[in-house]
Every structure is written in structure tokens, then in C-alpha cells.
Amino acid sequence: MSEFGERLANLRESRGWSKTYVAKAIGLSSMQTYANYEYGRREPDFQTLNKIANLFNVSTDYLLNGNKEEHKTADLADKDTVFTYEGRQIPPEDLEYMKRLLRGGKQ
Structure with a gap:
């Protein structure tokens, strides 16, 4: 093998x-x-x-x-990662909201 x-x-x-x-x-x-x-x-x-x-x-x-x-994986908690949408950085409060959605609405 x-x-x-x-x-x-x-x-x-x-x-x-x-x-x-x-x-x-x-x-x-x-x-x-x-x-x-x-x-x-x-x-x-x-x-x-x-x-x-x-x-x-x-x-x-x-x-x-x-x-x-x-490895390609990246944790959303990684502080060096910048997330953008339509060329603009996602505000921290929106990013927190997205994280909650990904967790199924859990804190």
C-alpha cells in the first residue's frame, strides 16, 4: 500500500x-x-x-x-481569520449571530 x-x-x-x-x-x-x-x-x-x-x-x-x-479546516474562533461578504468585513456582532445560527441557535 x-x-x-x-x-x-x-x-x-x-x-x-x-x-x-x-x-x-x-x-x-x-x-x-x-x-x-x-x-x-x-x-x-x-x-x-x-x-x-x-x-x-x-x-x-x-x-x-x-x-x-x-489541513484546510479553520475554526471560527481563530482571531487571525477575517471573514468578508461582498468584499466587506463582517462586523463582529454579525459574526457572533452567524456562529449562534451554526450552533442551532444555542449560545
Whole structure:
């Protein structure tokens, strides 16, 4: 198994997903195609690689090279992150309102 395949398998297993689920989620018609990525028998094309990265919420660099610091996730609590809408920064009070909505209305 390749390092790429091991990363795929670890990401999938950590979420409790089946190979069939992942294959369907990224638009593959066959689970075997995805399984071959994990087994190192095939490599996905760029478009499929991007779909896999988006599904697992990691960067393509992480999938290909294992660079963990390249994960795409960002916490809304990160004070260095600036959120904008239509080119303007979202005011802090609106951002707090959005956070409450994302939590399902909970404080």
C-alpha cells in the first residue's frame, strides 16, 4: 500500500465510512475504483483528487505529501481569520449571530 493509499484509508476509517460511501460521495460509479486508490493500484486524476480532499476536508498537499499543517479546516474562533461578504468585513456582532445560527441557535 502506498503512503497516499494509507492516508486515504486512515481518513476514511477515522470517520467510520465504507469504501462504497466514499466512492458514491465523490461521484465514482464503482467502489472498486476508490479501493484501488487505497491499495495503491491506481491514482486519481486531479478532479477526483480535489473531490477526495474536499470530502475529507484536507488539502490535496496533505493527501499527496502528508503535510499535516496544510489541513484546510479553520475554526471560527481563530482571531487571525477575517471573514468578508461582498468584499466587506463582517462586523463582529454579525459574526457572533452567524456562529449562534451554526450552533442551532444555542449560545
